[in-house]
Amino acid sequence: MSNNRREFLKLSGLAGLGVVGTGFKGLSLEEQEQVLAQSKKKHAQRFNMSGYAAPKLEVVRVGIVGLGSRGPGAVNRLSKIEGVEIKALCDLRPEMVDKVVKSLEGTSHKPETYSGSAYAWKKMVDRDDLDLIYIATPWEWHTPMAVYAMEAGKHACSEVPIAVTLEECWQLVETSERTKKHCMMMENCCYDFFELMTLNMARDGFFGDVFHGEGAYIHDLLGLNFSKTGYQDMWRLKENFRNGNLYPTHGLGPVCQAMNINRGDQMDYLTSLSSNDFLMKAHAQKLAETDNFYNSFATKSYRGNMNTTMVKTKKGKSIMIQHDVSSPRPYSRIHLLSGTKGAASKYPVPGISTGHEGWLKADEMKVLEEKYTPEIVKKVGEMAKQIGGHGGMDFMMDWRMIDCLRNGLPLDQDVYDGALWSAIGPLSEWSVANRSNSIDVPDFTAGSWETNSPVELTLKGGGTTGVSV
Numbered sequence: 001m002s003n004n005r006r007e008f009l010k011l012s013g014l015a016g017l018g019v020v021g022t023g024f025k026g027l028s029l030e031e032q033e034q035v036l037a038q039s040k041k042k043h044a045q046r047f048n049m050s051g052y053a054a055p056k057l058e059v060v061r062v063g064i065v066g067l068g069s070r071g072p073g074a075v076n077r078l079s080k081i082e083g084v085e086i087k088a089l090c091d092l093r094p095e096m097v098d099k100v101v102k103s104l105e106g107t108s109h110k111p112e113t114y115s116g117s118a119y120a121w122k123k124m125v126d127r128d129d130l131d132l133i134y135i136a137t138p139w140e141w142h143t144p145m146a147v148y149a150m151e152a153g154k155h156a157c158s159e160v161p162i163a164v165t166l167e168e169c170w171q172l173v174e175t176s177e178r179t180k181k182h183c184m185m186m187e188n189c190c191y192d193f194f195e196l197m198t199l200n201m202a203r204d205g206f207f208g209d210v211f212h213g214e215g216a217y218i219h220d221l222l223g224l225n226f227s228k229t230g231y232q233d234m235w236r237l238k239e240n241f242r243n244g245n246l247y248p249t250h251g252l253g254p255v256c257q258a259m260n261i262n263r264g265d266q267m268d269y270l271t272s273l274s275s276n277d278f279l280m281k282a283h284a285q286k287l288a289e290t291d292n293f294y295n296s297f298a299t300k301s302y303r304g305n306m307n308t309t310m311v312k313t314k315k316g317k318s319i320m321i322q323h324d325v326s327s328p329r330p331y332s333r334i335h336l337l338s339g340t341k342g343a344a345s346k347y348p349v350p351g352i353s354t355g356h357e358g359w360l361k362a363d364e365m366k367v368l369e370e371k372y373t374p375e376i377v378k379k380v381g382e383m384a385k386q387i388g389g390h391g392g393m394d395f396m397m398d399w400r401m402i403d404c405l406r407n408g409l410p411l412d413q414d415v416y417d418g419a420l421w422s423a424i425g426p427l428s429e430w431s432v433a434n435r436s437n438s439i440d441v442p443d444f445t446a447g448s449w450e451t452n453s454p455v456e457l458t459l460k461g462g463g464t465t466g467v468s469v
């Protein structure tokens with residue numbers, strides 16, 4: 001069987017209008033309209049997964065697929081959480097699996113392994129002794145793997161973005177609703193310390209009505225994306241042949257939580273604009289001068305270096321999201337919240353303000369930290385810092401998900417969050433390709449955003465899962 005994911009989609013019956021291809025690329029205007037109409041029609045059938053609690057699992061038996069740069073860290077973190085059994089590991093490349101198996105020597109985890117083909121993961125997912133499939137593969141595999149996992153009776157969680165087309169977003173929503181299996185996109189930035197504190201402050205009304213938010217993924221990955229030893233088969237560079245906000249969720253997730261998107265407000269429409277590419281093709285051409293490997297990359301067109309996407313919400317609020325992975329500038333996710341009574345901004349230095357005079361002083365910030373540090377940080381924040389993973393946020397995310405599964409609680413990020421935040425990718429592609437015309441954002445919740453509860457910030461009903469550092 002071909003290693004090609006598009007071939008797989010066709011063979012597995014997952015192919016539908018808009019699945020094969022990236023976003024709207026390659027579709028005529030008429031076909032794009034059909035995709036949107038089809039999306040709207042799907043509002044008919046519903047089971048609301050927001051706030052849904054699956055039966056408690058005392059032990060969470062996990063299978064992990066994708067053991068490149070990101071996956072092994074997840075294995076390490078999960079291995080330290082009480083009630084987790086790492087039962088199975090999978091990667092296309094056997095050597096990646098071997099390395100992770102070795103790292104677990106001396107622990108109680110004795111996983112079975114799967115590798116050697118692009119479909120070995122299906123064998124793993126088909127086992128009947130797994131509760132959760134944890135996905136850390138290239139983007140194009142996230143939805144096929146998550147959908148297959150839910151169909152096989154497992155909860156699914158996936159790295160970001162969980163979908164690359166609108167059709168995939170709908171598949172995730174429909175499958176999660178039909179199978180009543182959790183489908184969580186692992187947006188770790190929602191668990192960073194400043195983001196959690198400002199979410200708590202927003203919830204308490206500190207900022208008044210938060211009517212504007214900004215997020216971004218500004219990270220100079222030019223060298224890594226073009227490195228032959230970076231991402232498997234150069235997949236991440238190839239994603240940059242698309243033009244739009246390809247990686248929206250790190251900046252967007254925490255802003256959506258603070259603005260209660262999907263849970264009190266909803267995205268209405270967006271418009272998106274990309275600069276031209278002034279760096280990537282030039283870099284490819286320079287590399288090709290001395291290395292034939294880069295010849296094919298030197299002839300390609302790349303996404304504009306900076307993409308700016310603006311969203312209007314149904315309640316009249318605004319969100320701005322940026323994406324730039326090639327400019328020589330410092331890392332930033334912005335994380336700005338602007339309300340009727342105050343504002344927060346994370347980069348370059350975390351600050352809170354209540355007026356135009358400037359940011360609060362260190363002693364005032366300390367008082368706020370004491371008041372607004374959420375329960376999860378008090379409970380596992382210090383251990384998370386020791387275990388690591390982007391300063392601790394990765395561990396807090398994994399711990400919270402496992403704690404919710406073990407206590408039969410709804411997950412903080414449900415399938416609607418994953419679908420909506422990921423949908424910015426294909427929607428922004430369409431807008432960029434159409435002179436920044438606006439496009440409606442589908443309501444994946446089918447109206448239940450009006451009554452869904454905001455994400456839970458206490459550990460009510462849970463907080464019982466231990467950690468071994």
Ligand SMILES: NC(=O)c1ccc[n+]([C@@H]2O[C@H](COP(=O)([O-])OP(=O)(O)OC[C@H]3O[C@@H](n4cnc5c(N)ncnc54)[C@H](O)[C@@H]3O)[C@@H](O)[C@H]2O)c1
Pocket residue numbers: 065066067068069070071090091092093096117118119120121136137138139141159160161186188230231232390
């Ligand atoms: N949340 C974060 O902070 C964060 C950070 C880094 C990466 N990521 C995400 O993690 C995911 C993985 O990224 P990475 O940096 O580890 O990439 P990578 O290329 O290093 O690793 C991907 C792994 O998946 C394997 N793989 C590919 N196709 C497969 C298949 N069909 N079956 C089984 N294994 C397959 C590859 O062999 C490789 O080992 C991406 O979605 C990326 O966006 C998230």
